Amino acid sequence: MSAADTVLRTEGLTKSFGGVHAVDGATTEFYEGKINGLIGPNGSGKTTFFNCVTGMIRPDSGTVTMHGKDVTRWAPHKIARAGLGRSFQLCRVFxxxxxxxxxxxxxxxxxxxxxxxxxxxxxxxxxxxxxxxxxxxxxxxxxxxxxxxxxxxxxxxxxxxxxxxPPFVMLDEPAGGVNPSLIERIALLVRELNDEGTTFLIVEHNMDLIMSLCDHIVVFDRGRPIATGTPDVVKSDPKVLEAYLGV
Ligand SMILES: Nc1ncnc2c1ncn2[C@@H]1O[C@H](COP(=O)(O)OP(=O)(O)O)[C@@H](O)[C@H]1O
Ligand SMILES: [Mg+2]
Structure with a gap:
């Protein structure tokens, strides 16, 4: 896919907490009009990546480009105004x-x-x-x-x-702690909205959901991508099986 189709790109994105390299030089690309997925074992840096991209925390280094604009270190409301809708891993309702x-x-x-x-x-x-x-x-x-x-x-x-x-919606673990029938409802809605033109980036631990829903998947392990591609490609990648199953 060409750069024109890129909705979000990170280059060398890095964030450490003390000695923990939560996101460790992550270079990634996600595409306009697609249901993109970011998947990885617990603690692999997905939420930290998400927070760096949405402006909730400041990365130590690296860049974030959204809709072709460098939004690194922008405040969250400014990024939201630039066309990003987001949802949080922990439920935030009043x-x-x-x-x-x-x-x-x-x-x-x-x-x-x-x-x-x-x-x-x-x-x-x-x-x-x-x-x-x-x-x-x-x-x-x-x-x-x-x-x-x-x-x-x-x-x-x-x-x-x-x-x-929002033309671009990022969701962090939409299925976390949700019963199967509601997960199915969320999946249906994401598909419908995507058909209507909304781009998604879904961060999930639930591998089955991501595999059935996404067109393009990035797999994280220890703060950086270890595999990228279609569900079929990443599913059969030995590095992914190793990260998930520890085999
Ligand atoms: N605010 C924080 N302070 C210290 N360590 C953190 C903080 N947030 C995340 N971490 C650590 O960074 C790593 C990645 O965490 P996280 O981004 O939440 O992963 P994931 O969302 O993939 O489960 C973990 O080792 C976690 O303990
Ligand atoms: Mg998380």
Whole structure:
């Protein structure tokens, strides 16, 4: 694939914590219009990579290029404004707000009336309801977020990420701690949105999910890629089996 198709590129990305080289000179490429996957054993640096790319932590060295722009060390909100939607590995919802309110706070006020009145336009509320229906939790709109299940909170988090129509969405372990039927729902939604043009980078420990969902996969071990390619290519790579199974 050519550079024009690259949505995200890192070069020599490095981040250490004390003596731990969490991300260790990672050079990677992910592609526009694809469902990209980043996979690797626990502790292989996936979340640290994710946090460096989204601006949540500053890399020690290396560069991050998104949509052809060098965004290394940009603040997270600036990167988000440049067209990245993200979700967090740990569920971040506002526990005492209702499900619907959680969807609405994802959207910046668009008019002075909205800003001053802390209300949202009918259009925004309709969009929030439609998105809740899409992620399959519209029946819970009036429930407080703390009262819905962990899997449902992840769906809520995904829905609120999508409220801003990001062209590029990064998800860190969307399936972590989620029951199989909700994982299937997340997978279906990712496929649908990708068909509509959204690019994804999904960071996951769940190898089966990534293998069935992704077009392009990067496998991490000890903070750097050890294999790259289609599911079939990485699945049969002895280095990947070794990293996963320790054989
Ligand atoms: N804030 C931190 N402080 C110290 N060590 C950390 C921190 N975050 C991650 N690490 C270490 O960096 C390594 C990579 O962790 P992480 O990026 O969370 O991996 P993964 O998401 O693949 O499980 C691990 O050894 C982890 O213990
Ligand atoms: Mg992680």
């Amino acid at each position: 526990p005492r707000m209702t499900v619907l309110e959680n969807m609405l706070v994802a959207v910046q006020p668009r008019t002075l009336g909205e800003y001053l009145g802390n209300t949202r336009s009918t259009e925004t509320v309709e969009k929030a309801r439609a998105m809740l229906a899409r992620v399959g939790i519209d029946h819970l709109e009036a429930a407080e977020a703390r009262d819905i299940s962990y899997g449902q909170q992840k769906l809520l988090e995904l829905g609120s990420t999508l409220m801003t129509d």
